[in-house]
Amino acid sequence: MTYTRLGDTGLEVSRLCLGCMNFGSAEPWMMNDRAASVELIHEALDLGINFLDTANVYSTGESENIVGEAVASANRDELVLATKVYFGMHDGPNSSGLSRKHILDQVEASLDRLDTDYIDLYQIHRWDDDTPIEETLEALDHLVETGRVRYIGASTMTAYQFTKALYTSDVEDLSRFTCMQPEYNAVDRHEEANLLEVCEGEGVGVIPWSPLAGGFLTGKYERDAEPESGLRADADEYTRNRFTDENWAVLDAVRSVADARDATPAQVALAWLLHRDVVDAPIIGPRTSAHLHENAGAVGIDLDADEIARIDAPKTPRWPAPGKD
Structure with missing residues (x-):
């Protein structure tokens, strides 16, 4: 494994980040096996x-619990643990969003589940239209100042929203987002026309989610053939929407290069x-040992x-991307 710095920070991270959404039981396509997940x-x-x-x-806290168990015996000083906040965790008011209350409540719950004294990278999972960005940034800055969090990051928003957040941090002297987690891969390239230019210009690290396009880029789907039962595209319309001539x-190009390189x-x-110069660490999501070792070979x-x-040739990056929410 090789390592890089996360954006303009001094934080050393592996060139691949292990995505932990599969470690849980909320969906049939997840691992649904705690012991195997830990292994x-x-x-x-x-x-x-x-x-x-x-x-x-992720599985309403189950993923964080599994991660906490798995890393209990690891060298914490070498680990970079990242988690996120925004989506609803229970029914009723104050169950979601980026209010000061929700952030401060949820970080304590995440710390407990991860069984750690601090989170290396705490990210806002989405933009919150109902909470002033100043309130969100002040809450995150408080977490950094009190040692619960080392760095803060963001995920999936417009370039305007992200630029506004960075500007507000600079003006108000608050902790700044050090990384962005966008959807980005060889067929989903819309962020090249949205967030990636901002990240490159502002020294923000990029850790793409869905680097294999929901499995599309693994080559397990074929033109004019129905997805096999049990594969994500069999039940997931978002993945099936990638079945376009351009993609x-x-x-075809990826397969040709792969064949030539064995x-x-x-x-x-x-x-x-x-x-891609702007990318620090794609977030891989293996469910088997074979997939993990295959990914590491990249x-x-x-x-x-x-x-x-x-x-690159078949795609012209556009924002907003056709067919994306």
């Missing part, structure tokens, strides 16, 4: 992955992301300019 996290740590990303909402052309499409798709693949251009 997979241990394998990731053994491979040198020191960066783990979860959220309070199949990208996959690699897998997933490895080439991840390597394509790792070659770090050693050095694509040339022609291969990158072939994968």
Whole structure:
């Protein structure tokens, strides 16, 4: 495993981040096996992955509990634990959003589930139209000042919203977002026309979610064929919406490069992301040991300019992206 700095900070993170949404039982496609989830996290740590990303909402806290159990015996000084806040955690008022109350309540709950004294990276999961950004940033700044949180980050918003947040932090002398978690992969490239230019200009780290496009870029789906039962696209319309002529052309290029390199499409798709200067650590979501080791192999693949251009060619990044909410 190789390492990089997260944005302009001094924080060292592995070039792949282990996404922990699969570690839970809220959905059929999750691992639904606590012991196996803990073992997979241990394998990731053994491979040198020191960066783990979860959220309070993942299986309503179950993912955080599993992560906390798995890393209990690890060297905490080397780990970078990231979690998120925004979505509803219970019924009734003050159950979601980015109010000072919700943030302060939820960080304590996350600390308990993760069984740690501090969170390395605390991220807002979405933008909150109902709470002034000043209130949110003041609450996050308080967490940094009191030592509960080391760095703060954000996920999935417009360039205007993110720029406003960064500007407010600078003007009010509050802790600044150090990283952004956008959807980004070789077929979902809309953020190139939205957030990524801001991140590059402001020294903000980028940790893309869905780096394999919900499994589309692994090559397990085929043109003019129904997804096999049990695969995400079988029941997930969001993933099926990626079945477009442009995206199949990208996959053709990824497969061609993979064949020539004796690699897998997933490895080439991840390597394509790792070659983007703005990207620090794609968030992988393996459910098996084989997938984990396959993903880790992407770090050693050095694509040339022609291969990158072939994968780039079918897509023209646009914002907002067609078919995206």
